[in-house]
Amino acid sequence: MKRIGLQVCTVLLAVALAMGAPLRAAPPDGGTAFMAIAIHDVVDTPAQLDEDAITSDRLVVLLEWLIGNGWTAVSLDDIERARLGVAPLPRKAVLITVDDGRASLYTRVYPLALAYRVPIVAALVGDWMDVPADGSVHYGERTLPRAAFVSWAQAREMQASGRVEFASHSQALHTVVRANPQGNLLPAGQNRIRFEDRHESDAAFRARIRADLARSRERMQAELGRAPRAIVWPYGRSNEDALAMARDVGFAYAMTLEPGPADATRPLAIARFLPTGDPDLQTWVSNLLLRDPWPSARRIAAFDTAQLVGANAAQTDARLGRAIERVVALGVTHVMLDAGVVSPDGRLEATWFPNAQLPMRAEVLGRFAAQIRARTGVGIVLRLPHEAVLRATGDRDRTLALYRELAVHVPFEGLLLEDADSFGDAIAGADDAPWQVARRRESERAVGWPDDDATALQAFLVAARMRPGLEAYWLAPAGHPLDRPSALAEVTLVPRTLDEPRDAEAAAPAPSRRIGLFFSAPGSSAMSARTLTTAARDFQIDGGTVIAWGTDDALAPPQNAQAIAPTLSAHRLPPVRDVAP
Structure with missing residues (x-):
């Protein structure tokens, strides 16, 4: 039986002899919280790494750190007992999971599980397991030999040890499906298939x-x-329909790749940390201890979707290509796209996505969102003003149905909420974490809110059930104080026109990274690169880290991006300028 390399074996033997006991931790404190880790492949040398793999020596170092710092590796049985109130989890509990069933599960992870006496949950893809021994597996964008994965016989051996429990990674959902007319491929377990x-x-x-x-x-x-x-x-992708089917066939636990802590009382929404790039110990520790969970900066360029739509498919693709080049040149973290067309009287007269509520001008939003995400790595924020939708539909239920259809057909990470002043009633705490914001929003009952504001909240929640992990971007009223980020939104944006004078006393944002400015040009004038960079630089000097602007000219010549990127890019430090005391 092939085992781990000589170097790791030497470390392992020394550790095993020195320990003589399984992982221990501090006495139980009555909690249900735990952390979960999602490992994929484990290799012996950096030359063998891919994006999701880690090296075996770093896995050993992680296990050593867990032992030395009072962590306990727990099993699903432990989590079940905590869920039922039978026995609490230790104060520092960690669930170690291994996805995909790669051969290293047997040759590297399993020996470590035996030596360190830790439980493992391993997820298998049925179709891959059923490939004949001389066959091959389509694994992402690669084709691997069947031998690159564990066999059923090896799985039975690991299960018999009592250290490995097997989970389903689906039978054949670990693939992608055609999700729009243009052919973008998205995860099969979350997205609808687009037929001809x-x-x-x-x-x-x-x-x-x-x-x-x-x-x-x-x-x-x-x-x-x-x-x-x-x-x-x-x-890590699913939606409320997929989750309902999982419950229906008998699953009691469901695991995602959302960041943050997991909780035994929420067994169908187990968040897991996914290590990428063979992280060092400091990165592992920061994630396990939930240090600094907010992005250090956000730069959001708002595009008019209509500007990207050409007279024909070839012209639309050319415009989209230019917009993607601009996104890369600007160094933004997010792109905001209009999901529909708002008429001068404030009605949503058409959408850019398929739905049964309102006319669709063209089915392009899913294509734009998927292509920009895939080519640039930025997050997509969508703008669909709920009051404009209400004016068009005249009906709350139809409005909520439209938001659901938006989330069904378009991949995105954030939704802009506007014209909903009630979101500003509760102020974010300095120590709030992203998962706390999401839980608070889910439990908000909107008592005393105006009907339209309550509809905005419900619209977001409807979309989030189809796109778990969705972030709320609240567009506050003009003049909203910069020390009052909403407790119900991950990001609060305060609108400011570029001709608005800067108030130095009111400019300093809260010490969080959850509130910033949304710059726009006055009236119908074009956005000046010089004016935008000056305003953005002033805000950064005042401590601001969240900056949005729009409507950005997605088709502007390259020199425009070159002019503003040094100030606005999230990938570069802004120029330092002397400020009078």
Whole structure:
């Protein structure tokens, strides 16, 4: 049996002899919280690394750190007991999971689990496991030999040890599907299939997911003698429909790749830290201890979706290409896209995505969002003013249905909420974490809110159920104080026109990274690069880290981006300027 390399074996033997006992931690404190780690492949040398792999020596160092700092590796049985109130989790509990069933699960992780006496949850993809020994597996953008994955016999051996529990990674959902007419490929477990003449229906999507998960349980029952109780979503992506099907076929646990702590009382939403780039110990520790969870800076360029739409498909692709080049040159972290067209009287007269509520001008938003994300790595924030939707639909239920359809057909990370002053009633705490904001928003009952504000909250929650992890960007009223970020939004943006005089006493933002300025040109004038950079530089000197602007000219010549990027790019430090005391 192939095992880990000589160097790691030497370290492992010394550690095992010195320990003589399993991982221990501080006495239980009655908690249900734990951290979870998602490992994929483990290799012996840096030359073997891919994006999600880690080296075996760093895994050993991590285990050593856990032991030396009072952490306990827990199992799903431990989490179940905590969920039922039978026995609390230790104060520092960590769930170690391994996705995809790569061969290193058996040759590297399993020996470490035995030596360190730690439990592991390993997720298997049914279709990959069922490939013949001389066959190959389509793994992302690569084709790997079947031998690059564990066998059913190896899985049975690991399970028999009592250290490894197997979860489903689906039967065949660890792949992508065509999600729009232009052919963008998105995770199969979250997105509807776009056929030549139609989109997959809600009922067909649910039936596809249910059949896949049921088949996965059947195969694992047949090969391992027990059906899995946990579903580990491929790519960490799912939605409320997929989750309902998972519950329906018998899954009690569901794991994502959302950052943050997990909790035994929320077994169907287990967040996990995904290490990328073979992180050093400091990175592991920072994530396990939840240090500094907010981005250090956000730069958001707002584009008019209509500007990217050409007279034909070729022209649209050319415009999209120019916009992508501009995004890269600007060094932004997010792009904001209009999801519809608002008429002069404030009605949403058409959308850029398929829906059953309002006319669709062209089905391009899903393409633009997916392509910009894939080519630049930025997050996508969508703008769909709920009051404009209400004026067009005249109906709250139709409005909420439209937001659901938006989230069904378009991949995005943030939604702009505007004309909803009630979001500013509760002020963010200095120690709030992103997951606390999301929980607070989910539990908000909007008592005493105006109906339209309550609709805005419900619209966001409807979208978030289809795109878990969705962030709220609240567009505050003009003049909103910069020391009052909303407690219900990850980001508060305060509008300011570029001709508005700077008030030095009111300019300093809160000491968080959750509030900033949304610069726009006065009236219908074009946005001046010089004026924008001056205003942005002043705000950064005052301590601001969140800056949005728009409407940005997505098709501007390259020299425009060259002029503003040194100040606005999130990838560069802004120029230092002397400031009078």
